[in-house]
Amino acid sequence: MSAVILADDIYVAQNIGFGIIAAVMIVGALKVVTSKNVVHAALSLVLVLAGAAAQYLLLAAEFVAVTQVLVYVGAVMVLFLFGVMLTRAKLGQEGDLNNKNALLGVPVALLMLGVMSWVLIDGFEDTKLPQDGDQVSVQAVSDSIFKPYLLPFWALSFVLLAAVIGAIVLARKD
Amino acid sequence: MLINNFLLLGAVLFCIGVYGVIARKNAVMVLMSIELILNSVNINLLAFSQLHDNVDGNTFALYIIAVAAAEVGVGLAMVLLIYRNRKSISLDELSEMKG
Numbered sequence: 001m002s003a004v005i006l007a008d009d010i011y012v013a014q015n016i017g018f019g020i021i022a023a024v025m026i027v028g029a030l031k032v033v034t035s036k037n038v039v040h041a042a043l044s045l046v047l048v049l050a051g052a053a054a055q056y057l058l059l060a061a062e063f064v065a066v067t068q069v070l071v072y073v074g075a076v077m078v079l080f081l082f083g084v085m086l087t088r089a090k091l092g093q094e095g096d097l098n099n100k101n102a103l104l105g106v107p108v109a110l111l112m113l114g115v116m117s118w119v120l121i122d123g124f125e126d127t128k129l130p131q132d133g134d135q136v137s138v139q140a141v142s143d144s145i146f147k148p149y150l151l152p153f154w155a156l157s158f159v160l161l162a163a164v165i166g167a168i169v170l171a172r173k174d
Numbered sequence: 175m176l177i178n179n180f181l182l183l184g185a186v187l188f189c190i191g192v193y194g195v196i197a198r199k200n201a202v203m204v205l206m207s208i209e210l211i212l213n214s215v216n217i218n219l220l221a222f223s224q225l226h227d228n229v230d231g232n233t234f235a236l237y238i239i240a241v242a243a244a245e246v247g248v249g250l251a252m253v254l255l256i257y258r259n260r261k262s263i264s265l266d267e268l269s270e271m272k273g
Contacts, residue, residue: 011175014175015175018175018179018180029186029191029210030190032190032194032210033194033197033207038200038202041203048187048210049209052213052217055183056217056220056235059180059217059221060224061220063232064216064232064235064236071239072209072239072242076242079250080202080206080250083202087201087253087254087257096199096264097200097203098198098199102198104196104197105195108192108196109190109192110189113185116188116189120181124177127176127225128176129175129177129180129221129224129225136229141229141236143229144232144233145233145236148230160243162244163245163247163248164244164247166248167248
């Protein structure tokens with residue numbers, strides 16, 4: 001442990017970027033769970049998911065970041081907005097989105113956050129991420145998917161097939 | 175950068191999502207909170223993938239994204255079905271399966 005901190009060890013730009021994106025994500029997530037308007041909550045969720053894609057880029061996972069934008073921000077959010085619009089007659093202020101005992105969630109969440117933060121700070125004190133590496137290449141990811149993790153990939157294909165058929169069967173009018 | 179930056183961000187998002195699942199009554203809002211939880215897991219997976227210089231974390235993050243998409247599809251189909259039958263998606267009123 002040297003007392004002198006070299007400028008290369010700090011990564012100012014990454015840390016500032018991380019801080020801004022993380023703040024936006026946390027504010028967005030809080031709006032998702034506290035907003036009284038379903039559509040506003042869905043739009044805040046877009047903010048969180050896009051921020052997560054940016055964090056994936058900071059973590060050198062460019063393919064996952066692109067997939068996140070395509071699948072989450074593109075497809076899943078459209079599904080959510082459809083769900084909101086098909087189940088609500090009017091898109092205005094809704095006063096009754098919370099449970100009777102919603103306040104019970106606050107101590108539960110805070111307790112979990114406290115325990116997890118304590119464990120993480122205790123366990124990883126100042127472990128640094130390696131920052132000099134390149135982005136994870138798409139080739140490496142596909143080699144990993146189609147060589148050692150081929151069986152989960154097949155299982156996942158069946159899950160998707162079952163989900164597609166199940167969604168059609170459930171949602172059609174007959 | 176410290177790995178704890180990312181892990182603590184994941185923990186915060188996870189706890190916000192858990193609060194949402196507990197506190198929300200609207201079924202669509204509960205599904206959104208579940209998405210928050212799944213994303214926090216993905217951030218953790220990719221952070222450890224970067225820490226250990228190993229691609230497996232990326233692979234499983236992709237699998238989680240696929241499973242989340244399937245889950246949202248089926249979940250919203252069920253919500254639509256419930257809405258069509260009951261004209262309400264309030265989870266408080268779904269008590270038929272209570273023993």
